[in-house]
Amino acid sequence: MSSSLSSSEISFQPEHSDSTKPIWKTFWILSALTIGELIIGLFIYNIHKGENPNATLVLAFKGMVCILTLAKAYYIVAVFMHLGSEIRNLIMTILVPLFLFIWFIIAFLWDGNSWKNLRNRYNGVNAVQTEQSTPAAKEKGAKD
Amino acid sequence: MSTAAVQQENKWWSGGKSPFNASYGKVMMWYFLMSDAFTFGAFLISYGTIRFSQNHWVDPNHVFNSFPFAGHANLPLAFVSLMTFILIASSVTMVLAVHEGHKMNKAGVEKFMLWTILGGICFLGCQAWEWTHLLTAQHEVLVDGKIELWNTTVAHNPFGPEVMFNGKVVATPGPIAFGSYFFEITGFHGFHVFSGIIINIVMYIKAKMNHFEQRGHYEMIEKAGLYWHFVDLVWVFVFLCFYLI
Numbered sequence: 001m002s003s004s005l006s007s008s009e010i011s012f013q014p015e016h017s018d019s020t021k022p023i024w025k026t027f028w029i030l031s032a033l034t035i036g037e038l039i040i041g042l043f044i045y046n047i048h049k050g051e052n053p054n055a056t057l058v059l060a061f062k063g064m065v066c067i068l069t070l071a072k073a074y075y076i077v078a079v080f081m082h083l084g085s086e087i088r089n090l091i092m093t094i095l096v097p098l099f100l101f102i103w104f105i106i107a108f109l110w111d112g113n114s115w116k117n118l119r120n121r122y123n124g125v126n127a128v129q130t131e132q133s134t135p136a137a138k139e140k141g142a143k144d
Numbered sequence: 145m146s147t148a149a150v151q152q153e154n155k156w157w158s159g160g161k162s163p164f165n166a167s168y169g170k171v172m173m174w175y176f177l178m179s180d181a182f183t184f185g186a187f188l189i190s191y192g193t194i195r196f197s198q199n200h201w202v203d204p205n206h207v208f209n210s211f212p213f214a215g216h217a218n219l220p221l222a223f224v225s226l227m228t229f230i231l232i233a234s235s236v237t238m239v240l241a242v243h244e245g246h247k248m249n250k251a252g253v254e255k256f257m258l259w260t261i262l263g264g265i266c267f268l269g270c271q272a273w274e275w276t277h278l279l280t281a282q283h284e285v286l287v288d289g290k291i292e293l294w295n296t297t298v299a300h301n302p303f304g305p306e307v308m309f310n311g312k313v314v315a316t317p318g319p320i321a322f323g324s325y326f327f328e329i330t331g332f333h334g335f336h337v338f339s340g341i342i343i344n345i346v347m348y349i350k351a352k353m354n355h356f357e358q359r360g361h362y363e364m365i366e367k368a369g370l371y372w373h374f375v376d377l378v379w380v381f382v383f384l385c386f387y388l389i
Contacts, residue, residue: 002246002247002248003245003246003247003248003360003361003362003363004360004361005361006167006359006361006363007167007168007169009161009162009167009168010161010162010165010166010167011161011162011165012165014165016243016246016247018247020240020243023236023239023240023243024236027232027233027236030232031229031232034225034228034229034232037384037388038221038225040388041205041220041221041387041388042220042221044205044388045205045220045221048203048205062388062389065384065388065389066384066389069380069381069384069388072380073377073380073381076235076373076376076377076380077373077377079239080235080236080238080239080369080373080376081369081370081373081374082366083174086164086165086166087156087163087164087165087166089156089163089164090164090166090171090174093164094174094178097178098178098181101185104185104189105189105192108189108190108192108193109189109192109193109196111193112192112193112194112195112196112197113196113197115193115196115197116196116197116198116199119197120199
């Protein structure tokens with residue numbers, strides 16, 4: 001016996017297979033991806049323990065870890081949350097706004113990095129004297 | 145009849161039916177999860193911004209290297225892997241509960257909801273242990289020429305750059321932002337896990353009381369499942385940002 005339509009606005013019931021195989025297959029994929037991430041994490045740990053940590057290699061490993069995480073996110077959303085079997089327009093209303101994250105991440109990390117560089121360059125440099133400019137500013141302010 | 149053919153035949157926006165072939169409640173749950181995704185994303189990206197703005201940051205493999213009952217053993221990534229697997233497993237039992245709901249199998253739904261609730265409680269227990277461990281640990285820190293013993297709080301942590309002091313390597317105070325970001329983001333996530341557990345308990349009780357049998361469908365279990373999977377998804381990214389990279 002299968003469930004009836006949950007509300008009148010639904011036109012057709014999506015096909016539900018009786019098998020739990022895709023669910024378990026996804027579980028093994030997620031577990032494998034997680035173990036992969038952990039192995040790479042331990043590589044990074046070992047590199048940092050060593051004498052001369054190769055920054056590029058660490059960065060490459062971190063990049064791989066990010067890609068594995070995105071793969072995990074894909075499987076959780078598409079299979080566990082069923083988004084992969086929904087109507088294409090619904091998939092798009094969820095996915096397209098998430099592309100904002102690409103700009104979001106790049107812009108803010110760039111900003112943070114720029115902060116660091118500015119601080120490193122200008123910390124300890126004497127502040128500019130402002131006594132000469134203040135009377136002019138006060139006069140200007142009174143006029144406004 | 146394949147769904148693709150049905151999609152083409154229907155005029156989805158002609159009115160009188162859902163253009164997404166999904167109930168209002170399900171679509172709204174998706175949109176709520178999108179908003180929550182941006183909230184968590186904003187927290188994590190701001191964490192990244194502060195981290196990128198610092199010359200020195202903590203090494204997660206030095207901070208998170210303990211395991212319950214293992215004393216002072218150095219086990220980086222071990223405990224957090226356990227937490228990740230617990231949450232993934234509870235996600236699987238949640239999907240299985242939804243699957244049983246499609247077959248109108250009340251007993252199956254109850255069984256898998258119980259496993260999911262158990263998984264959530266275990267995860268929260270692990271997180272509580274992690275927090276307690278950080279808050280009660282005692283690390284040597286060099287402060288103003290003296291060695292003090294510090295724990296990790298939102299106000300201070302002992303994971304700054306190491307220096308030589310009296311012939312010994314000792315840590316200095318670490319970036320203050322680390323503690324606040326860690327406790328705040330894992331706390332906000334933990335709060336979501338907690339509310340998810342409450343929702344799952346309510347779902348279990350409703351299933352047991354035949355609410356869904358009477359209604360003719362278990363769609364509410366599906367919506368609760370979306371929330372629970374979202375909680376797992378956020379954890380995947382928290383795990384990435386705090387422990388891996």
